[in-house]
Amino acid sequence: MKAINTIRMGGVDVLPLVEGGKGVAVSNGLTAGAWAAAGGVGTFSAVNADSYDAEGRTVRQIYTGRTRVDRHEELVAYGIAGGIAQAREAREVGGKNARIHANILWEMGGAERVIRGVLEGARGLINGITCGAGMPYRLSEIAREFGVHYYPIVSSARAFSALWKRSYSKVSDWLGGVVYEDPWLAGGHNGLSNGEDPKRPEAPYDRVRKLREQMRAFGLDDTPIIMAGGVWWLEEWDDWIDNPELGPIAFQFGTRPLLTKESPVSEAWKQRLTGLKAGDVLLQPFSPTGFYSSAVRNEFLQDLEARSERQVAYTSEPIGEHTAEFGVGPRKRPVWLTPADREHAVAWTGHGFSEALRTPDSTLVFVTPENAREIVKDQVDCMGCLSQCRFSNWTQHGPEFSTGKKADPRSFCIQKTLQDIAHDGSLENNLMFAGHNAYRFGSDPFYSNGFVPTVKQLVERILTGR
Known part of the structure; x- marks a missing residue:
């Protein structure tokens, strides 16, 4: 396999390995800080993130407002407090030079208010914002206001073109990279368009190549594309690395960090991951967002x-x-x-x-x-x-x-x-997001005999190609 060299992203050199943000409360400050300390880009979820009381206990998000509007205000306050708490933990764990990103969903309630509140309350702790689930036109303005880089999540060249022409072209200096999230392979909410068939997946190479062609037309030759969805062993992506047709490429890992020592998910959840079989993750249309999403069929x-x-x-x-x-x-x-x-x-x-x-x-x-x-x-x-x-x-x-x-x-x-x-609820009676490669936990020799790595061990393993 080709050597994995650092890549220029957000104005600094980092390993081209990005932790995917997973909400609610799954990608947290501990996982993000550990991933960044290992040389990559750590991402915590700012989607209804956990906050803590004076004794360090998780504050459960309980709503007492009499109306939906009242409860929405409580939700925004919880979101800001939680995002600030996770940013502080990520920076403490990762260190002053760590690259820490916050992930939000544009279609989450109060998205702009939450991310502005988090960036204001955690000034200097966050280096970038990743954002998908919708068309986040105002993302670039928020990034410029707080002096952080922004990383829109798209699933096609067409989507990025619309964002660029309407908004991002005016704030190009703060564009740190573009995340291509494969709508047939990634976990969580996926960006399938009305013209795409959820049962007929398209190979990512041609779609990413078209995205790069579009970016080059906008003068973004050196802006990294971050491949998200379906990434497991880097040796399987050898033809993407140092490929002049694709330009600078980084790889995002969302599912694999679930099974680490630092991961906050329950031990039962981690155990369930090792027993999944091919086809156990379902791309389905039931989400209240209106988007397709991928989760374990339970x-x-x-x-x-x-x-x-x-x-x-x-x-x-x-x-x-x-x-x-x-x-x-x-x-x-x-x-x-x-x-x-x-x-x-x-x-x-x-x-x-x-x-x-x-x-x-x-x-x-x-x-x-x-x-x-x-x-x-x-x-x-x-x-x-x-x-x-x-x-x-x-x-x-x-x-x-x-x-x-x-x-x-x-x-x-x-x-x-x-x-x-x-927060340790039922694995059968709740939505359990996962990428479609999650079944590989059971066959990858890295996890033999029930081995659960630290984030540092996982990153070191990924750098071997496996």
Whole structure:
């Protein structure tokens, strides 16, 4: 394998190894600091990050506000306090010369307010901001304001072109690099466009080559591209290293840092990773963000899959083939289904899925009474963790703070489940994000006999090519 040399990124020389930011509370200051101390770029998640009390105990994010707007304000305050706490820990662990980045999601609730609050409260501790999940046009302005570099996360040359022409061309000096996140391989939320098929993955080389061509057209020949998604052994990317067609390339590791001594995830979670098989990570459309996302197929995802399968279209009046009357809700208000769908509805009801919940797409999904109560409670308890949420119909923009659409029971409260699994909650009944190569923990000899490396040992291993 070719030698792994340092790369110029954000005005300094670093190993071309970047820790991928994983929220909520999974990439923290300890992991980021350790990764940066090993010579790469450490990234902590500023997405609802943990903060600590005077005794160093994690402050659980409990919401007491009576309205969604009140709870949203609590969420923003938690986010700022947590981001500052993680930045301080990352700097303490990594040292004064460590390269520390903060990762945010543009579509998270109060994203601008949170990252501004974190950068203000942690001045001098953070070197860069990585940001995806949306089109973060204002990212460059925020970076310039605080004197840090910015690293947009994109999944195509077209997306970067739109960002550059609208905003980034005016703040080019602070562009530290561009993260290409493979939408078919990366864990967490993925940037699949409406024109791309989630079941037909495209090889990353040509997509990254097109991104480089677009960047060169904008005069960004020497700005690094950071390849994210599907990176495991660097020897498998040998033809990317020192490749003049691609220009300077760095590699981002999101999944592998989960299984380290410093990783804050539970021991049960780490153990689960070593037992995954190929195909156990599912690219699925259930996220309340509206994006596809990749997570371990467990009982939580199986329930969402089954819920969407127990679904029929309805009309409020008999129209066309919708001639079969069906009663919905406690008062059995009539809707009309096709005769075949009515048979399905009656069968599901007979099997205990007796609650029919309306969706924004004029369909009914059938769930148990217990599940229906949980869905409604989670919708009512919404704390505005997203800029807009299809599950609860929240939007952070007033005066109504509503998307104007029905809340969608086919989705879920993402804040609730990510907070729970990050703090030792159930591995079966929560969303467990992971990249599609996570099954390789079980076959990679590095992890033989249950070995769990430190971050330093992992980085040293990666530098061997393996």
